[in-house]
Amino acid sequence: MGHPxxxxxxxxxxxxxxxxxxxxxxxxxxxxxxxxxxQHCSQLxxxxxxxxYAREMGEPLWRAFVIFGELRSAGEVVQWKLATNQLEQRWxxxxxxxxxADPGYVSLGNVVLVSTKNAAHRIYLGQGIFxxxxxxxxxxxxxxLPSTYPDYAQPDVCELLLDARRxxxxxxxxxxxx
Numbered sequence: 641m642g643h644p645x646x647x648x649x650x651x652x653x654x655x656x657x658x659x660x661x662x663x664x665x666x667x668x669x670x671x672x673x674x675x676x677x678x679q680h681c682s683q684l685x686x687x688x689x690x691x692x693y694a695r696e697m698g699e700p701l702w703r704a705f706v707i708f709g710e711l712r713s714a715g716e717v718v719q720w721k722l723a724t725n726q727l728e729q730r731w732x733x734x735x736x737x738x739x740x741a742d743p744g745y746v747s748l749g750n751v752v753l754v755s756t757k758n759a760a761h762r763i764y765l766g767q768g769i770f771x772x773x774x775x776x777x778x779x780x781x782x783x784x785l786p787s788t789y790p791d792y793a794q795p796d797v798c799e800l801l802l803d804a805r806r807x808x809x810x811x812x813x814x815x816x817x818x
Contacts, residue, residue, distance in 0.1 A: 646713070646715075647713045647714040647715030647716075648713075648714050648747060649711040649712065649713060649714070649812075650711065650712060650713075650714045650745035650746060650747045650752075650808070651707065651708065651711060651712075651745060651746040651747075651804050651805070651807065651808040651811075652675040652676060652707075652708040652710075652712050652720065652743060652744075652745050653705065653706065653707055653708065653743070653744050653745060653746055653751070653801070653804060654671060654675060654705070654706045654708075654724070654741050654742065654743045654744070655703070655704075655705055655706075655741075655742045655744075655753070655791075655792075656703065656704045656705070656706060656739060656740065656741055656742075657687060657693060657697065657701050657702070657703055657739070657740040658684070658701065658702045658703075658704065658738065658739050658740075659697050659698055659701065659702075659738045659739070660702065660738070661684050661686075661702045662684070663681065663684070663704055664731075667727070667731060667739060668681070668706070670727055670730075671706065671724070671727065671741065672708070674720060674723040674724060674727065674743075675706075675708045675712070675720060675743060676708045676709060676710035676712060677708065677709045677710060678706055678707075678708060678709070679707050679708055679709035679807070680706070680707040680800075680803075680804075681704060681705075681706050681707075682704050682705040682706075682800055683704070684702045684703065684704045685702065685703055685704075686700055686701075686702060686703075687700070687701040687702060687703040687791065688700075689789070689790045689791045690790075693740060696736055696737060697736060697737055697738070697740065698736075703791060705797065705800055705801075707746075707800070707803075707804045707807075711808070711811055711812075711815075712745070714745060714747065714752075717743065717744070717745065717752070717754050717765065717769075717771065718754070718765050718766050718767050718769045720743040720754070721743055721754040721755070721756070721769045722767060722769065724741040724742070724743050725756065727739075727741060728740060728741055742754070742755065744774070746801055746804045746805050746808055747808070748777065748805065748808065748809070749776070749777050750773045750774070750775060750776050750777060751773070751774045751775040751782060751792070751801055752771055752772065752773055752774065753771070753772055753774045753792075754769050754770065754771050754772075755769070755770050755771075755772065756768055756769060756770070757770065758770050759772070759787070761785075761786075761787040772787065773785065774787075774788050774789065774792050775788060775792060775793075775798065775801065777805065781798065781802060782798045782801055782802055782805075784798075
């Protein structure tokens with residue numbers, strides 16, 4: 641018989657969609673208050689993978705990925721999503737989001753994202769939040785699944801997340817040597 645164990649430590653990440661080609665420093669500070677200190681923020685690039693958010697947020701939209709420095713418990717992921725939803729609402733203008741923040745994490749075996757939207761490939765985590773494995777670590781790289789968002793499957797994004805996984809490994813090694 642197996643025994644329940646504590647949630648593993650993971651490296652928090654957050655995908656951002658923005659209505660402007662800049663990330664407000666104050667927003668990043670507030671996001672860090674939820675997910676820990678920012679370790680790396682990717683360059684912004686125009687997001688053209690879908691028109692799903694166009695009606696609410698307008699166009700063009702800009703994408704950035706934020707990697708956080710501290711290891712956190714994967715068991716906190718529902719709270720991260722609830723908190724980022726509140727943050728999105730505080731930054732909204734006239735009821736329209738200016739920033740969409742989708743938290744998740746990098747673990748040794750995968751990249752997980754969380755959402756308020758259910759889908760066949762997602763599992764319910766609690767409090768109206770669903771989780772999905774977005775990328776799997778196989779044969780030394782992250783590999784997309786049929787349900788992976790196209791921008792997360794891009795080679796440069798996979799490389800960014802591989803780098804976060806390498807940082808996670810280093811952090812694990814440093815914890816063991818103390």
